[in-house]
Amino acid sequence: MSVLVFLEHHGDELQKGSLGVLAKAASLGQGDVSAVLAGGGVTALAAEAGSYGAATVYVADDASFEPPLPQPRVDVLAKVIRDGGFDTVLFANSVLAADIASGLAARLDAGLNWDLADIAVESDALVGKRPALQDTVFVDVGWRSTPRLAIFRAGSFDATPTGGGAPKVETVTVDLEPYSAAAKVVGQEHEEASGPSVEDADIVVAGGRGLGAPESFALAENLARALGGAVGATRAVVDAGWYPYSAQIGQTGKMVSPKLYVALGISGAIQHKVGMQNSSVIVAINKDANAPIFEFSDLGVVGDVHEIVPKLTELVNQRKGA
Amino acid sequence: MTTGARPSDYPPPFAAREFVGEPTDPVDERIEVGILIIGAGPAGLACAIRIGQLIEEQPELAERLGDVPVAVVEKGKQPGSHLLSGAVVNPRSLQRLFGGRYRIADMPSYGPVHGEAVYMLTRRAALRIPPPPTMRNHGNVVFSLSRLGRWLGERAEEGGATILPETTASKLLVSHGRVVGVRTGDKGRGRAGEALGNLEPGSDLVAKVTVLAEGTQGHLTGVAIDHFGLHGAEPQVWELGVKEVWKVAKPLDHIVHTLGWPLRTAKKYREFGGSFVYPMGDDMLTIGMVVGLDYRDADLSVHDLLQELKTHPKMRSMLEGGERVAWGAKTIPSGGFHSLPSSLHAPGLLLCGDGVGMVNIPTLKGVHYAIESGRLAAEAAVAALQPGSTPATSLGSYDAAVRDSFIWSDLHEVRDMRQVFGRGFVVGGALASAMTVSKGRIELGKLPAEPDADQPLLRSGRAASYPAPDGVLTFDKLSSVFASGNKTRDDQPNHIRVEQRVARDVAELWAHMCPAQVYEVGAEHDDGTVTVQLAPSNCVQCGAITAKGGRLTPPEGGSGPEYTLT
DSSP states (O other), X not given: OOEEEEOOEETTEEOHHHHHHHHHHHHTOSSOEEEEEEEXXXXXXXXXXXXXXXXXXXXXXXXXXXXXXXXXHHHHHHHHHHHHTOOEEEEEOOHHHHHHHHHHHHHHTOEEEEEESEEXXXXXXXXXXXXXXXXXXXXXXOOSSSSEEEEEOXXXXXXXXXXXXXXXXXXXOOOOOGGGGSOOOOOOOOOOOSSOOTTTOSEEEEEOGGGOSGGGHHHHHHHHHHHTOEEEEOHHHHHTTSSOGGGBBSTTSBXXXXXXXXXXXXXXXXXXXXXXXXXXXXEEEESOTTOGGGGSOSEEEESOHHHHHHHHHHHHHHHHHO | OBOOOOGXXXXXXXXXXXXXXXXXXXXXXXXXXXXXXXXXXXXXXXXXXXXXXXHHHOHHHHHHHOSSSEEEEOSSSSTXXXXXXXXXXXXXXXXXXXXXXXXXXXXXXXXEOOOEEEEEEOSSOEEEEOOOGGGOOTTOEEEOHHHHHHHHHHHHHHTTOEEEOSOOEEEEEEETTEEEEEEEOOEEEOTTSOXXXXXXXXXXEEEEEXXXXXXXXXXXXXXXXXXXXXXXXXXXXXXXXXXXXXXXXXXXOSEEEEEETTXXXXXXGOXXXXXXXXXXXXXXXXXXXXXXXXXXXXXXXXXXXXXXXTTSHHHHHHHTTOEEEEEEEEEEEOOGGGGSOSOSEETTEEEOXXXXXXXXXXXXXXXXXXXXXXXXXXXXXXXXXXXXXOTTTTTHHHHHHHHTSHHHHHHHHTTTHHHHGGGOHHXXXXXXXXXXXXXXXXXXXXOOOOOGGGSOOBOOOXXXXXXXXXXXXXXXXXXXXXXXXOOOOTTSOOOEEOOSEEEHHHHHHHHHHOTTOOXXXXXXXXXXXXXXXXXXXXXXXXXXXXXXXXXXXXXXXXXXXXXXXX
């Protein structure tokens, strides 16, 4: 088996999701794993991939790859796959990765398994694990042809360094297909954000209807600031106009898996749960002792968020000051 | 405590004329099809399949129908996504439609009915009673209608039909008094209707004949009935069915129907309905609850009655050790014969299936009428396109064909049966039996039917006694919405038309009635009315709100549930 992992970068940082997939691929024990990276001035980033298990990193470093467009990257991957004879190509889900993977599937007439949560080698066969029936069961999926393409859900794997050394760096040059150069990025807008984005944050403080009023979101914001985390929201409060949609966590919002998730006044409807159940530690504060969230939280506090959260925030601030 | 508020005191902000108009796209941008079918359910797909067969028999027909001879517009993600039924199906229409080309055994069924039991339930006991004559199902076949829909969709495509999924038919195109097609709904609008970055405006689909096969509470069917004045002798009324599919440890080998508990038999409540449990192969079954929407108790929730039903020892023993794998809800038109439209066609237009109420409530059957009506509509549409005919005037052969079919004679036979239950369960039951035994020859005089939304409300306080969801046997509504596969985009325009300031009882009625938790009772005003808060993205498009004082219009195409096993 020869595995290639697509590494996505934003600015001069490799995305944790793709490093997680790389670490997982290396842990399969199926020989050396390679990675591919395309962008402008990205060669320096290749070294980091070594510590997540990449033996070789293919780098397409050219100003033409600077805009985050999928088609030029399809050209790069298609060439690397053909030249390197890779039979398995893995992606961490993102808008860009989804575009590249589907373009590649069409280009190479390859099978693409989508939305996988895990992968394993069973009786010498590669088996993808895909949640189905609203995440109540895992379905084993395979591929009929090579190369085998797969996209993993955000947060499927931890980006834990495997302790590998410096990778071999191979420079890739590609003549872009004429249609691949047809799209241009005319501008990029970045949403103003004071802290880490809710998807990347290690700590998320999320508020639900139990906060009682839009003003009470200050409780969540203050606690998030004290903890150095990001603020999330449930669909109910986004619907009610208390908080912007960009912070919505759940089935129809963002999927997050922080190290610590603090749920303030959140009942824990399943639509919310599926967006945050992979958090490492879940702390819930809710007045209603029967709220479903207490069934899947590690620490549950039955009480009024308006009393508890200000004190908690103060304590965190004191502790930080000390 | 009786208050007497009626949902119909608060009519929704809706007018049929908003959804009727001339084509607006420039002529060269309109999408032209031969015969346009709205709705990929049993009626619409049977229609498409039959047209495909007729084209095969008469190749010159294809030429007359143009590049796209048949198009089927479907609002769900795929055919079947929005289909839900029991369903014990009488196979005669499927057999006739395929004429031996496919047998029932080739279709994705769960096999023929091998015996049945009817129980009268009390809180703890189940008394087995002989099945009423209308509820004998020997020779019928158990299907998941959603799965059957997917299969029929494949057959329709095999026959040359083009299926357009994730597309809503939002407006009826009428030119010079004649239906000339539909306009599809926009996609990519924000909550206030503003264009988002991915806006895809709708288009005019123009056709020689348009067939509305939208199913229960069909949006354009209702609009067409208003626009062309096709109302039947009696208003249409509906029932609401909520069902679950369970993976179970031990298979069920027969079908089960129940009457009685958790419904109340006292006449003042007007609670007409029952439950069903049907086997689905070796390891699944489906359990559902159906209640007439002419009920009066604002506390009544069919979703929660189904949860309560599952706590009955009889039901619990069937589900023990099992797991719920799917959930869904849908209304069933129940007015029967007297509520059929006065005409099933208008210039350029044919109406089929559940949309016009071709359902036999005493036998709990409608799928085979839908399929038969679709087949007959195909033949009428094609006949109208023969040289010398014009689709504007010659679609009346469809009405004649329906009147000559078993659809008409079956519905006529049971024409007064549903209404008698307004007299209370016991009297109604006795009258219904007499009608069946006499094959419909007893004339009771036509019983008045009132729209469901005209029933004055009362409050019994029963909502407090619905079982608390345990996440194993019983569930809350949001978990059920999740199990329907619904992951509708939250920031799309609201598709539910209701008056948002109403009497408290009306708001409570909607909040309890809706199986998908779309309505919440909000702040109270000085005059005692309350604000109704909506979460439209929860909606599974069951249509109950249209029966009870509001109006469902289609949301963005592709929204709503994604049924696969219902």
